[in-house]
Amino acid sequence: MSENNKKSFLEKAAESQVWKSIFRGGGVPRNRRQRMMSVLNSVFLHLHPVRLPKHAVKLKFTWCMGGMSFFIFLILTISGILLMFYYRPTIEYAYTDIIDLAEQVPFGIMRELHRWGAHAMVITVWLHMFRVFMTGSYKPPREFNWGVGVVLLLLTLLLSFTGYLLPWDQLAIWAITVGGNMARATPFLGSEGPGAALLAIGDINFITMASDARFILIGGRFMGEAALLRFYVLHCIGLPFIIMIFMAVHFWRVRKDGGISTPV
């Protein structure tokens, strides 16, 4: 009886059925095995290593740039969802909605947070890549995760590029105009790219202005509302969905390949 009285509130809560039903294994972990099991039994924690060597997390070695990138990604996700409550992806409203977000909506800093966060994430991802390269952390058995990281870099840049268009100001229109013209020069799949003429039967061209890589990107032959809508969908749904899958694999492989920044 006296022992029961000594138990703290948290300890009692940890023995309740509600706690045990939510956290598999239940109870407060008291030894190494239980601590390990509590990590392995959580869908969120199991992406991370159970324990880390003290030297491996030294800031001067890791720069924490991978962690910063993920942290900024979370900020961008939350602020981005909030922005979606006010922003309408049409030529009529896109620009004025951005002005509205900055000047009238409470906490106009939300839009700035999203914009500057996007710049910051590109920088931290590059620095993360630079650190991984300089410490030789791309070597086997981590070479696959380096590849996953390159895909993540590409997706970060694509997210940045698709978001750039959404304010529909002069900067945005010219950026997508130039980007679209680059797609037009895609080998084989761009109407003005090398090899496009080879994909033809007689006089019938299959890769034309209305069927090439640029067309599928901007949803038309000329820059307009279809391009804005396509980039909006890619920016808010398509690319975040893909990047989250690759991020889960990336974090999980860090654990499986020997943890962060430890020689293996």
Add this chain to the structure above:
Amino acid sequence: MPDGKSTVTKSPEPKAPAALGKTTKDIEGLNRRSFFSWLSFGWVGFVAATGGFFTMLLRFLFPNVLFEPVQTFRAGFPDDYIKGEVSTKWKDKYGVWIIRNDLGIYALSTVCTHLGCTPNWLSSSKKFKCPCHGSGFKATGINFEGPAPRPLERYRIVQADNGEIIVDKTQKYQQEKGQWSDPEAFLMV
């Protein structure tokens, strides 16, 4: 030996394979060989269905009807344009310069051939100058300075029955391909 085995009283084990063999034979004579032929049918069907799905997905992204501004417009009568001058009145609305020289009239695209910005007509120095990277073009559309790799494009230009000029932006003519000599790339007046 078989007798000895059968006398052992392990009821579930000997029964199970016998029962399985019976049912498979009873269903449709499914033996090892026909199982694999059905399996290959299954795989072909699966691959075809998956391929069809992704084909649909790709095709879905190519719309049949485009809600884009009209690409053909009437640009007034030839007399509206003065010889030796570049008209910028259709630049903002349609992205076209109309230029008349001693021989006739042609319609130039306002899209820079470097990276797609819009150059400005500088009447004092008689050239198109792109603000993005400094490409320069003569009034004919020929590039002569900056990074632009080729001349500006010309659009199809014809006359309607009443003499009005019609500019058709869906058809373009490139100098480096020798298309400027096409009769519809230049309107003789």
